[in-house]
Amino acid sequence: MNEFSPLEGIGHVVLDVILALAPLVLFFIAYQVISLRLPRAYVTGLFKGIVITLIGMVLFFQGVAIAFIPAGQSIGAYFGSSDYVWALVPFGFFLGFLTTYAEPAVRVLCYQIEQSSSGYIRGSLILYTLSFGVAVSVGLGMARIIYGFSFLPLMIAGYILAILLIRFADRDFVAIAFDSGGVATGPMAVTFLMSLAVGVAASMEGRNAVTEGFGLIAFIALAPILSVLVLGILFKHKKGGKT
């Protein structure tokens, strides 16, 4: 492991990616033959796209395996076995804010919300609300591992809160909220933050890496839903005040 060997095991990754994409492509080919009958040149263009996707996925998986997963686990293990394990809570908060603030998909969502509130709610306010929401989620997720809170009550409380907020939020915002659950669970959350959590749980005594290491993504997925619903309530009040 001490040698610089960034391409180790890449053959396996290539095979894995081909197996992942093949069923979807075969499904399309079957549809094409039976009923679509798109022009040949067009289909060739689509297949170029598939090849680019395939290369991209291979690079992504290999890069994640040699960079983010080992880094996350060793940083997590360092904190987990140190005396200042509590520092993971502010650190998680900081990382959550940083990843969300920098994520382009989040910017798209902000623009979308600004549009549907016809400018009442500014894009920058939405960006900070979302980033803050995810930051709290990651901080809470870290606190759960460190202090051993149980997972299910927190999760159920989150969903009950979401259902309660629906009643007070503007209808358009409810639609956006539930479709926005995925914006923050991007590749950085899934690779780095998850390995960090697993590293912490594996290195702390009395913690089970399977039970305590996972669950962070579930917290992160809730954050945009709750944040957008809160903005929806804010918007309803602003709108109500003006008319």
Place this chain on the structure above:
Amino acid sequence: MQDYKETFKEVLQAILPICIVILLLQVFLLGASVTEVLEFIFGAAMVVVGIALFLIGVKIGLLPMGEAIGAEMPKSGSLLIIVAVAFFFGFLTTVAEPDVRVLTMMIDSVSGGGIAQTPTILVIAVGVGFFVATAILRIIYRVPIMYLLAAGYGGVILLSFITPPEFLPIAFDAGGVTTGPITVPFILALGVGVTSVLGGRSALSDGFGLIGLASIGPILGVMLMGVVTAL
């Protein structure tokens, strides 16, 4: 080419800040060796190029495929075909979704192979497929979305009492990773295809909820897997 540049810029912008934080920690906190730092930089560069190519490829390859099938499928007029295609859309896109692979790979390695990767992917994919098919039926029969969300999450809460505790966080995580860059556009294309052919239903308000519903499937699926494993 403009597209390529723009995509690379966006991906770099999203990933660079956290890479800098990781590098600083590796050097100053962990005292990482030169090899480790080099591997991280090389790997991070692969991730940036990889995500950018992946996004571009999806846009010019998979996405038009999904739209073509989504627009063609309702013309068959057969409810059975529509529901079957909806199921396969959910299932096949989830099998291809990168985040689902990373999560299941981690679960496999952390559990020491106890919760193996391939069966977990299949369970998550069946869950998504089942709920996408249900969501399409909802649009056709005009069942209010709240009923389905309530039934879905009600089921989640009930099942959570008999699910072995080590499967709970994994189940909810599985619900979070299915809303990825392949699944979301495919499912939205399907929703738009169905609503446009049915007529009288708005693509916006009826199409909404497909993604929210789709993420309930994997939670229920992985919980059931846990219950069955514990038997």
